[in-house]
Amino acid sequence: MSAKLKAWITDRRILRLALTLALMILLLSCLGVLLYLRVNALLNRYMEVQGEKQAETLAELTQRQFEVELTALYTVASELPRIEGMRANALQAIQEADYDGRIGVQRIDGSPFYGEAYSMEDFPCIESATHGKNAVSYCPGKGLMFCVPALREENVAFVVYRLYPEAILYQRFGVVSYGGSGHVRIEDAENHVVVPCHPADAESVVFAEDAVFAENSVVEGVQWMERTLYGVGSASVFRRCSLGETMLYAAVIGNSDYHIVGFVPKSVVMEGVQHISSMVILVFVVLAVMTLSGGFLLMGLERQSRERDALREAARVAEKSSAAKSEFLANMSHDIRTPMNAIIGFTNLALQDMTNQEQVHAHLDKIKSASSNLLGLMNDILEMSRLDSGVLELNETVCVLPQMLEELREIMDEPVREKKQTFTTDCSGVADTAVWCDRVQLHRILLNLVSNAVKFTPEGGEISLRIQESPGESPDVGRYEIRVKDNGIGMSPEFAPKAFTLFERERTSTVSGVQGSGLGLAIVKHIVDSMNGTVRVQSEPGLGSEFVVVLNLRKAEEPERTPEAQATLEEDVSLEGRRILLVDDIELNREIVAMILEMEEVETEQADDGSVAVKMIADAEPDYYDAVLMDIQMPVMDGYDATRAIRAMGGPRGATPIIALSANAFDEDKKKSAEAGMNDHLAKPVDESQLVEALRKVFAAKRQTKYSLSP
């Protein structure tokens, strides 16, 4: 799955948008369906109304037909009484009128006059005619009879009828609707079929149309129509039958007991109209598609805007950081210049008058102190870049806390003495004194906190460092609380929370007077955070501060200490008479080290490149050189490669102790040195005592080996 798509899916806001979109589509679909159904219903109703009107028209047609029949018959009938008494003439007249042999005339008492006589029971219209009213009636099996009185003034002389036998009823009165697609029949009030919807055919017994009329759904539909038929005169309804969706329609025939009822397939009525419903669906599909596209577009825009916002935020943070850095650099600039000024100034002063040894010594002391400050400052700046990169690798080794505290005391001895302060350490509250921890980082924490305390406490102040242990989360983990307390100038409550922020220093005159980069605490916090610990400060202006660091550290086994042997070894070792090879591409550096070593009565030889050093060792006798001080960054062949080459030689030459002297003194560099085969790693500018100690250690180790190797 592409990263972009994955990003889209996991973005919560996009998910919410997608959900809203889905909901909208659902809503649209529902609306669409609803509208479709409604439109269908309305179309159906429209067609039903049309059906009703059709039925009414057909009924009216039939009514006209009946009236025409009666009128025609009446005309014939009205002739009769005029031919008074002249029976023969009357008969002739009738015969002439009787073109289809269906006319009959009977007397008021029911006896025949011309043609057959029928009874009132069969044809109630005869009774009506006898009473003077035109009428129509149907007798199943006999046919449809139109009956009129032959009136003389207001008296009824005869009853004249025309009888249509069943067989030809359809031909004569059959109703044609929807161009033959509709099937209509005429029924009387008792639902007897007067005029069927198909011609009478002796051969066919059951007609398809009749079968349809007999179907349950159709019967039910006709009953439904009859509920409103007699009230409003016509009715129409849709029902599903064997022919599919069918429209039923009915209407009463005026001036009679009869009504028409018929059916027509829906498709005939619907012609073309069904497209309207399809249009509705189409419209909604289009709407849905548009909504979807709109939604996707919106999602894309959302994402873009989010990205833009993120970028803006990042830019803001970067700007802020950059601003802070600029400010820091500005401050640094001042802080760097101060010791530089001292170094330059006092150097000039010393050069001016070399004869006054005491004064020159004093100047050089000051230069020494200033250059040490400058070194510290530069270390801090380097640290800053590392903190910016964020990642801190921890190399856990076994740390013995009391030992570390002692080291700290040694380091802080001079500054404390200078300020006539008291610095006490106490780890009596620790049961498990050995822990797994990054020694360097822990040392840094302690050093930064304590040196801060010393810096911000005036002369005569008290600084204490106390470590306490309490049970940790699990039996092999301890909760170590490190408290660094001083009674110095403290910090104001507004500043306290910002103390651990990079580059932050309280802007007070007292603080400004103190040398510092504002990084110390930030570095502490960074390290503590990397160790998953906590650090906090309690402080009151004028009364002092207490820094509390809490670390959960894994307990370790105390390593065997052989301080006496170690001390003996170290004390025994002297550098007098040793020969050391100095490797550095910069002559000045070689000079400085050479001068330092010469004071210790050490002989030195110099090589200006790795390759030269390798050659010199190779050409020399084994054990000619006691040790090598190797710079790392050199052209042609760097320190690592040179070391590897030397080691590769094997034998006593290959075992020559090599100590790295490098501008880079970070953990990675130390690791690299160790990997290359170097025995130790010192940072430039080289500290005299550090160098001597390192050499002593290396020689001691060599002697041990020597001792162990000797038979």
Next chain:
Amino acid sequence: MKKRALLILAVCLLALFLWQMLTIGAERRDSQSPLNKVGVLLNGSAQDGGFSQSLAEAARDVCEEKSLTFIRYDGVTVEAFPETVQNLMEEGCGLIVCDSEEFDPGLEQLAKDNPGVCFFNAMGAVTARNLSSCFRRTYQARYLLGITAGCQTVANEIGMIVSSFSSETIRQINAFTLGVRRVNENARVFVRCTNDPFDAETAAAVTNELLDAHSIDVLCCHGIPYAAMETANRRGVWLVGYVPGDEIPFPDTWLAGYAFDWKPFLTQCVEDWRANRFVGRQYSGGVRSGLVHLTPFGANVREETRDVVEAELARLLDGSFDVFFGPVRDRYGTVQVREGETMSDERILHGMNWFVEGVTPE
């Protein structure tokens, strides 16, 4: 806040749209009136001891049986008719029953204007899709009574008292006389009019006057209070006429009577109406349809008389004869209906303003 308001507005609009969409065009033609109230309008009085009473009582009975509400107005004149019908319809009547052919013109219009209401005229000759009429052929019964009277009379003087000389009463008089003359060519019918259908004293007085003036031994009354018959009864004159119910009111002098049976007609009417199958028809309400029938003869009627009456009834029943079949001559001897002809209903209703032979109006 604004967003919420917009949302609520949108939802409301949507709801409105949905409601509209679901209800537009949903109406169907439905002008049906409620099916539980029947209105009855009588031209006469419901206590006239005559036709109107029988109709009213039958209507009430049918309504009770079918648990329908029954509203009745008496004495409705032709002028007041349309308004009274409107009132009934406003009160919710779905079926209107009335009893006079005089209402016909108004009825035609009303039926046309109110297609959801059904109308039944107990005596009428117009129909429409929602209007039925019954042509009440009381005259057939009257004819048979005339035969009874004609057979019974010894003095050949028969009296008849009516409330007015309306087309209905003339019809009755003529039918009666035709019956009398059919069996007794010598008999004469003396007719008097009280001009008051309600006042008992007048009725009694006219009766006495009539009986005093002639030696009448059979009396027929039409549309007048009971007092007339009571008077005649006391004077020992035989009676024929209309009585509600089948009991013989004057056992000594009673000869024959007729009664109406409206229930079948009205029941059919009401049932059709309630089943939405009311079709306007013209009913012929004579002896053939069972609307009118003779009540049991009195003790004094001889066997021969009964036979003759039965024979004539049979002729009426099989349709081969009706009362006004020709030849019919009027009082002045003019042939009003030739032999082999008969009067049309139209003429019977509106064209009988003459008396047949044998009638002596006084």
